[in-house]
Amino acid sequence: MNWLDILILVIQCFVIALAVTTAFAYLTLFERRLLARFQNRVGPNRAGPDGFLQPLADAVKLFFKEDIVPSAADRAVYLLAPAMAVIPAIIIWAVVPFGCLNINWDWRACFNDPYATTPLRNILQIAEIDVGVLYLLAVTSIGVYGITLAGWSSNNKYSMLGGIRSSAQLVSYELALGCAVLAVVMTYGTLSTHEIVVLQTSLWGIVPQFLGFVLFMIASTAEVVRAPFDLVEAEQELVGGYNTEYGSMKFALFFMTEYIKLIAVSAIAVTFFFGGWRFPGLQTLGTGVEALAGPIAASIAVGLASLGSFLLKLVAFLFLSVWIRASWPRLRYDRLMDLGWKWLLPLGLINIVYTAVVYVLLPNQQVAAFVLFGLSLITLAIAGSFSRVPKPVDNVTYVKDLPRSAGD
């Protein structure tokens, strides 16, 4: 690895870290504007054209706030916790393939094409490591330390409760998330995120892994403590959750963690279930541009088109997340635990069994994918009919049904 490679890597890291933090800033604006529209309001539209400078104004405001450390807090841990929360959220992005721009200038290498003349050197993914999926799971789990330590070190009972809630929630849903991801890994037989994208040639991952997708969406929403699983910051019960005692930029780091993780799990969902940066006709585009303007232009065209398609899918997922936040009420804590342990985990295990059995019995990938899709639908329908939520009327005893006492 010569110095030029290292320089490129450093620049990549800088660009992606900055892009992710900017994406966070504009996700807050996106969410606020969209939530406002869902509630028949307009949302922040004063700072700059259409509120475009609102994130900047928020950031400036947060930077100038007084930085307070509670006297009873464990100072070192208290100051370290925001960094421990935000760093895992940012380094998740190392293995996410944003697109495929081969700087060895042969776009065919992106598709594992045997006719590719040069090896792949994708600058739209920082680290193409063999255990990318494992890395994703590991890094998303590390983030819980920051939250738990923040709750504990603040020396405040509400922070503590929020921290405990969040660690319990994250640990519970980690299992279901792991099961869903494991089924994806079994489907494609690789732990590399780039390979998973490349292998989703004709069918996106949502077809063979529909059940996995549903489980992944629920578990990842809980994992990033988004509505309707945002018990961790249930203001009505816990003041502010684990970050009660944090102010100014330290609070902003926690806020940033949550949103960056939200974008990250959406990106992972896109990568695993919606073909990542692929879209139908990408190869045709590559061939066409190569014939017209040569291989370098073709690589760049494929790179930008794949990046665009990835971002478009990402925005669709973020929209869904905001939509759900605007629509659904928060779960009760016992129901949350019920859902995680009694429904998602067994369904995840069943999904692994389905995947294993179907791929062993049916060698044809396409047929297996559709069989799995059918099985997923049937399983979800059965699970849905089992999980009838008791309605209030079921818990009512009418006076006329009460046993009559002797006095009447």
Place this chain on the structure above:
Amino acid sequence: MLGELIKGLRTTLGYIFRKPVTVQYPEVKRPVRERFRGRHELKRFADGKERCIGCSLCAAACPADAILVVPAENDPDNPRSHGERYAATYEINMLRCIFCGYCEDACPTNAIVLEHQYELSFYDRRASIYTKDMLLVPADKGHGEPPPILQQIQRRPSPPAQIDL
């Protein structure tokens, strides 16, 4: 359960296509109701004379004690109002005022009226005191004829009190 969740999503999605109810306030102002009680105005008669005769009934009626009236005798050659006296000082403390409109009810000449101006903000407390020249409408904005009782007083100034013993 799934049905309810989808119903929730559909409901909120419907709202995104509606026009927001927000009024873009400083640019767009929603008109107030006819009987809205905003900032006070001191009215004039059609001939430009002040309606206020300095009787201080508004100050007496005010439950928040927001009004200060200091009356003075009219100069007979150049009267400020119909009647004997006029308000030399008329001040309303907008921090105390509760906009109840009792002053309006108490006023015998309909001089004080709560109008539609509601943007009352100031940087210090001193600025919250609205003086007479701030409250008085311009001389050409008067309306109505003075009532006969005031015209009578104009002709026959200061009759001695007639008390039967």
